[in-house]
Structure formats: structure tokens, C-alpha cells
Amino acid sequence: MAERKDLIQDITTVENCDLLEAVSDLKNEGYRLGQICATTLADGIEVLYSLEKDCVLKNVKVLVDDKKPQLQSITSIYWPAFIYENEMHDLFGITFKNLALDYGGHFFKIAKETPWNPNAVKAAPPSSEAAEASDSEEQKGGEN
């Protein structure tokens, strides 16, 4: 009987400060980024990173505060993570430091800010550079 690799659920919770190291170690072992998913909990936001190698999944989980959620971007390790991180910014209000491709909060065109996280203080653009760019554009608009 063939092994049911799909039933293996390997989920490890790490501290925020250890996220990059945990993801980087998995990349060095040959794992591929599958997806990143955020979930709103009663006491914060849980972010799950799923990585795959030879049909086996390994999941890394971190917990962040829901008022001003902030995480390190993993785009320096897996560039395609920009898709998921911009999505999580727009839907959950999570700010990512050092995000390689930053849409400045305009990845999704949604009517309501951070619909999955009503506790978010304000949906800040994912990085300070984007915030400055946005402020500068607003000022130009105001001058015109």
C-alpha cells in the first residue's frame, strides 16, 4: 500500500524573530514555497507558511499582534512570496519589512480596508518607502 504523504501534517510554531531562519533552513534543504495563509484568531493573527519537498509538506507558523501586525518579509529567500505578503497586507493589515515588490496597499481593489482584521489600527502601506511615496503623491495631488 502506498504511503499517504498527503496525510502528513508537520506544523511548527516559531517566534517572529526566528521566522527568517526557519524558512531559510527549509529552503536550504530543498523545500519550495507553496503558500502563505493568515488566520484571524481571538488574540491575534496566525500566519502559516507551507513548504513542499517530494510531496511532503512542512508548515511554519507564527503569531502576530492584530492591532499593528508586523512581520519580516521572506521575499529575500523566496521572491514569489510577494504575492502572498501583499495579499495579507491588504486583507489583514499585516506590514512586511523589506518586502521586495511592494504594491503599497493597492494589490487588491477592495471596498473595505483589512476586511479580515477589523482590529487593525490603520492599513499602513507595507513599507515606509511606500508610505513616503504615497504621502508625496497625495501632496502633489493637493497642490494641483
Place this chain on the structure above:
Amino acid sequence: MGKRTIIPFGPQHPVLPEPIHLDLVIEDESVLEAIPSIGFIHRGLEKLVEKNEWPEMVYVIERVCGICSFGHGWGYCKSVEGNMGVEVPARAEYLRTIWHELGRMHSHLLWLGLLADGFGFESLFMHSWRIRETILNIFEETTGGRVIFSVCKVGGVRKDISNEKLNDIENTLRGIRAETTELTNVFLEDVSVRNRLVGVGALTKQDAIDLCAVGPVARGSGLVMDVRLDGHSAYPDLDFAPCIETDGDCYARCKVRIRELFQSMDLITQAVSKIPDGEIEVKVKGNPSGEFVARMEQPRGEAYYYSKGNGSKFLERMRVRTPTNANIPALVKTLQGCDLADVPMLVLTIDPCISCTER
């Protein structure tokens, strides 16, 4: 050095049935950079877990896409079944496999038609969709639906297919094999088609790995990856190997899908000959209280289904990561350096499904 210009591609474009936008930075006729924008029609289907009980959510998740709807419904069920430790009867797993492989045929035939339409070969487009109609008829005869079937449920399937009908399906597939071969030979051998696809938009194996590409895009670049190898459902009983091409260009991606079309016919034939008798569903008691990450090999590639329960009738989270979402970085990479005239072919050969992406 020529003048740099930004050409907007989409969200409305003849090769795009659904909205995605690309800002193409070009110099002369070459694309230097492509910046994608999505989110024009984000539907927030995942958020409906707050309003729909988990047994009903399968109807919502099926509507993520009109092409691979069965696979989405199955992926959701697989995730909740894993969450609750439900063991699905073998006959139901075989029936799911048969419908899913029919779905792959239907998706690839649809894509072949769209590709032909994209390079202006209208009769080839019509013949692709004519053959696809046969698959849709099988869906209608076995499920009652042509697009959304609603036969998959947590714990099994809602409808059985009689053994006589299964033999009819096998005969029908045998009947369309010859005309499918004739059709696909045009894609593979016609000079004008090859001129549009061979050597265009090459993605190296290393790029496919680095960009986390999935499905025919990854397999067309020589990457051996197929979720059907993870031992789920009826697949361990069936003899197959992933269809791999190594050139990584538009032609390789097209060839992978054509080979998979015939592979699905073979898988269905094998499944029909091995399907066991027995129950098609088990009764599921209680509510999900854990978390489970399930994956499916959809026609466009690997898809993720994450469910997290809290013991109530409403899931805390349902997440779908669709294949097109994962292939956007690969698209951005292959567009760099291509000719402007080849952009539609490149976009088409990742088989983008924006409906899936905007779940």
C-alpha cells in the same frame, strides 16, 4: 538605446477573458519588465466561512472556478476530511478520480481552443471546443451539471455512476481518441503554430524552481512535480508518471498539456477497470476542530486548501491558493526580454485563470 515606453496590457484584452493588468515596460519591440496587477474582481469567497456552515461551504468553493470546479470542491472536502479524520469509501475515491480527470481533459481542451484563438487559428479553436463538448455531455449525464456538479461532499460523493455507464464513458473516450490525436497533431506539427510557440518564452528549470512555478508550467521546464504522486485517492492504484518536457518554452507547455490530455484518458480507463463496488459515502459526525492543509493537482497545477475549525459549525478559516496565483511570478520572469508580439502567447501558455486567483 531606444526610447522606453510603458504599454498597458489588460485588464481588457482579446486574449484575456478575465481581468488582469500588466504594465509592460518596452524598449523598441522588446519587453524589459512586466508589472502585474490583479484584484480587479476579488470576490472574498473565503470570507463566506463566517456565514456558511462547513458542509455548505463546498458549494461556495466549487464556484471559485467554472473550469476546475470539481477539483476545488474535492480539495475542500479533502481538507475537511483530513481535519476530521474521515476515511472516504474506495468507490467514492475512484469516482472522484474519474470526474477530476474528465475535468482535466475539459480544461486542457478549453485551453487548446483559447490558444488557437489567440494565434488566430479559428477552425482549430472550434474543433478543440467541439471535442470538449463530449466531455461536458459526460458530466451532464453523470452529475446533472455541465459546469458546477455539486457531487462532491465531505465523506464521499452524492451520486454513483453505474458500471454500465462507466463502460459507456470508456467507449466514448475511445471514440474521441482518434479525432483528439488529429487535432493535437496540428498543434504539435503545423509550421505556423510552431512558429508562434517554439523557442518563445523559455523558463529554465532553475527559474521554475526559484519562482515556485506549478503544474504544466513547471513540468514544461523539466520539473518533476505532480500532487497526484502523494498517495491520495485512487492514484496509487493507477499506473502513471508526470508528463515532463525540458525546453521550457510555450511549445513545451503546450506539449505537456496535450500529453496530459491522453494521460487522463488512460487514467480514466484504468480507474473504470479497477473501481470497486461498495458505498459512496460515510456519515460524518461532529464539527472540525483542528487544522489541515490539503493539496490537489488541478489542471493548471498544484492548489492548496487549508481549513481550520474551532469545534463549531463554522470554520475559523478556509484558504484556497490556486495555481495561477503561484504562476504569476513565472509569467513576470518569462515576459522579461520577450517580443511585444509574443506577450499574448506567453500569457496564454501559463493558462491564467483569474476567476481562481480572485477567489
